[in-house]
Amino acid sequence: MIIQQYKIVFAGSMGAGKTEAIKSLSEIPILETEAFNTDVQSHQKTQTTVGIDYGEITLDDGIKIGLYGTPGQSRFDFIWSVICEGAIGIILLLDHNSPNSIDELNDYLKTFKNYNDNIAIGITHIDENKESSLQQYRNWIKANELTYPLFFIDAREQEHILMMVESLIASLEVKVGSVPQGNNHA
Amino acid sequence: MDRHCINIATSGLSSKVSDELKILIRNFISNQYGINWVNISSNHIDLLLINENFFDSDNIQNILQNKKFPYLKISKTPSKNGYQIYEHTLYLPLEKVEPLLEWLQKNLLSFLNQNSVAIVPDLSTELLIIDEQFIRNLHSPENTKLHLFDDKGTLAIIDNRTQIAWIEPSRQKAHTNMSFKFAFAKTSDFTKVSRKKSYCLQDWLWNLIWCSKDFENLASVDGYFKIDYWPQPYQKEYRKVSLQLSACFIQGAKITDVAKQLNLSIDDVLRFVTACVMANNGRFVSANKCSYAPSSHLENSNIDNHFLKNFIGKIRRRFGL
Amino acid sequence: MLSIPTQKRTAPTQLLQLAKSEAHNILMNTRGVDFVMICSSDGFELATVSHKNYHNTTKLAAVSSSILAMVTAFLKEIQLTGCNNITLDADNGKAILTAIPAVHHPMVMVTLSNKEVLLGQLLYSLKKASQIIAEADGE
Numbered sequence: 180m181i182i183q184q185y186k187i188v189f190a191g192s193m194g195a196g197k198t199e200a201i202k203s204l205s206e207i208p209i210l211e212t213e214a215f216n217t218d219v220q221s222h223q224k225t226q227t228t229v230g231i232d233y234g235e236i237t238l239d240d241g242i243k244i245g246l247y248g249t250p251g252q253s254r255f256d257f258i259w260s261v262i263c264e265g266a267i268g269i270i271l272l273l274d275h276n277s278p279n280s281i282d283e284l285n286d287y288l289k290t291f292k293n294y295n296d297n298i299a300i301g302i303t304h305i306d307e308n309k310e311s312s313l314q315q316y317r318n319w320i321k322a323n324e325l326t327y328p329l330f331f332i333d334a335r336e337q338e339h340i341l342m343m344v345e346s347l348i349a350s351l352e353v354k355v356g357s358v359p360q361g362n363n364h365a
Numbered sequence: 366m367d368r369h370c371i372n373i374a375t376s377g378l379s380s381k382v383s384d385e386l387k388i389l390i391r392n393f394i395s396n397q398y399g400i401n402w403v404n405i406s407s408n409h410i411d412l413l414l415i416n417e418n419f420f421d422s423d424n425i426q427n428i429l430q431n432k433k434f435p436y437l438k439i440s441k442t443p444s445k446n447g448y449q450i451y452e453h454t455l456y457l458p459l460e461k462v463e464p465l466l467e468w469l470q471k472n473l474l475s476f477l478n479q480n481s482v483a484i485v486p487d488l489s490t491e492l493l494i495i496d497e498q499f500i501r502n503l504h505s506p507e508n509t510k511l512h513l514f515d516d517k518g519t520l521a522i523i524d525n526r527t528q529i530a531w532i533e534p535s536r537q538k539a540h541t542n543m544s545f546k547f548a549f550a551k552t553s554d555f556t557k558v559s560r561k562k563s564y565c566l567q568d569w570l571w572n573l574i575w576c577s578k579d580f581e582n583l584a585s586v587d588g589y590f591k592i593d594y595w596p597q598p599y600q601k602e603y604r605k606v607s608l609q610l611s612a613c614f615i616q617g618a619k620i621t622d623v624a625k626q627l628n629l630s631i632d633d634v635l636r637f638v639t640a641c642v643m644a645n646n647g648r649f650v651s652a653n654k655c656s657y658a659p660s661s662h663l664e665n666s667n668i669d670n671h672f673l674k675n676f677i678g679k680i681r682r683r684f685g686l
Numbered sequence: 687m688l689s690i691p692t693q694k695r696t697a698p699t700q701l702l703q704l705a706k707s708e709a710h711n712i713l714m715n716t717r718g719v720d721f722v723m724i725c726s727s728d729g730f731e732l733a734t735v736s737h738k739n740y741h742n743t744t745k746l747a748a749v750s751s752s753i754l755a756m757v758t759a760f761l762k763e764i765q766l767t768g769c770n771n772i773t774l775d776a777d778n779g780k781a782i783l784t785a786i787p788a789v790h791h792p793m794v795m796v797t798l799s800n801k802e803v804l805l806g807q808l809l810y811s812l813k814k815a816s817q818i819i820a821e822a823d824g825e
């Protein structure tokens with residue numbers, strides 16, 4: 180597998196926290212492409228991403244990894260395929276508070292796995308909806324025999340987003356048979 | 366099998382104060398005794414922690430008259446003389462823990478050591494084996510609310526219907542051992558756990574068993590195992606190894622292959638599998654149900670893979686992963 | 687900070703009618719212009735006037751808002767101010783995206799024309815129309 184550009188893509192439903200996730204990781208103030216949200220039926224927030232949000236991290240030899248945030252609504256799907264090409268992986272965020280979160284998960288996975296198969300799924304806003312069970316997502320993963328990691332996170336917490344990034348890396352490592360250093364005991 | 370447990374009752378305390386005190390006391394006593402957190406109406410109390418404003422009520426005074434046990438009044442206003450503990454009152458906020466610990470040693474522990482400690486018989490007199498039946502019952506949706514405990518006392522109450530766990534607050538970063546048991550939760554058990562925050566049951570159970578080095582392994586070395594989903598690691602310390610193991614076992618993998626490929630001890634891999642088994646995540650499978658294939662030396666020396674490995678190493682270093 | 691009540695997020699009919707009428711003026715009075723669309727800045731089509739049929743106006747609205755948002759972010763990086771439109775010059779025609787900086791209901795105007803259009807005149811008309819609509823929203 181060849182990585183064409185050093186990037187990690189953040190995709191998923193509107194209001195799930197993609198822009199926040201990039202902010203929590205990025206070394207630079209992020210380039211935001213937000214516009215005034217008129218689609219209040221989908222989400223109440225005042226601003227929504229309509230272009231590509233951009234953040235950055237630098238590795239120790241100066242190589243930069245771009246963190247690309249995409250708009251969630253399907254009318255911007257022309258952006259998704261372009262942005263995902265050659266990415267290290269995709270972090271797919273879904274809002275547990277959405278009434279159709281399982282359908283959204285299904286739809287986004289169906290679309291994005293065509294662009295890149297290294298996907299990690301994060302379910303956000305879990306504290307805002309205590310009525311719906313969290314186990315429904317794991318049951319859905321199991322019923323569909325999928326292998327993607329799925330975690331319950333807060334997109335503003337850097338450690339949670341790092342866990343998502345680390346799961347993308349773990350998938351890659353296992354795929355290429357990388358033998359990590361310092362793994363003598365856990 | 367009996368266990369030595371002390372019963373500590375709390376009354377009139379906010380959950381924040383109650384949780385803070387429970388954690389402190391648990392850390393101080395846990396090597397010597399198990400703790401049951403009970404309420405004021407319990408038959409046997411070894412120590413009472415009570416809001417100072419409730420102390421003078423008739424009900425409390427009656428109880429104290431009839432049953433002699435040490436008590437500590439909890440006050441929210443700092444004391445006039447600057448002491449953290451004075452006579453039978455603890456003044457919050459807790460700036461130093463030593464006065465409290467000294468008080469406990471003097472008024473509770475030395476008293477207990479001299480007299481026989483209340484022995485709380487276990488719910489079953491036979492040795493409960495942790496086997497398939499045990500695990501099936503633990504996760505059965507018909508067994509809605511279960512009280513999980515071990516020789517140190519309560520661990521949690523779990524609800525199999527909603528798949529959540531409420532934890533005993535002083536055992537948040539818990540580990541357990543083969544004394545791990547469960548029973549139907551009684552109303553009085555609910556006072557032992559904090560209902561402020563609920564945990565995803567499977568994840569909490571997985572983390573509990575993963576952290577329990579004294580828990581016997583339930584896997585055989587020459588087995589093949591496949592998990593249904595990646596367990597979510599709670600601590601950064603073991604996140605890396607947990608995710609790597611998950612990446613292998615989500616495909617179905619041979620236990621020894623995984624240990625070799627990831628350069629891990631077989632014990633760690635077996636512990637991962639055991640934790641998954643206890644969390645009802647996955648099952649032992651036959652070889653043909655597994656798609657994990659350790660890469661060969663030839664693949665490892667491929668240029669693209671070499672580049673990728675270097676690159677991954679750099680990402681790990683950058684984030685401290 | 688005062689936030690706009692949610693029911694007022696979509697532009698009121700009166701404002702849209704004004705915007706449509708301005709778009710119509712440009713279509714009728716500038717030779718070479720084939721199509722003018724008004725969209726919300728988050729990519730919803732609000733009004734369209736045209737001589738030709740463009741089949742996927744919904745998509746066009748989304749793409750236009752995206753481009754404008756990314757260009758706006760780019761301009762911020764290079765610290766250029768007061769730039770409100772982008773002109774795309776192709777072999778077979780031109781496209782102009784104009785930001786309408788209305789205070790309560792920011793919008794985008796998408797204009798498509800043939801190659802021969804008098805660009806200066808068109809840009810001037812678009813600027814005026816944008817000002818009129820923005821001022822009407824401020825009232």
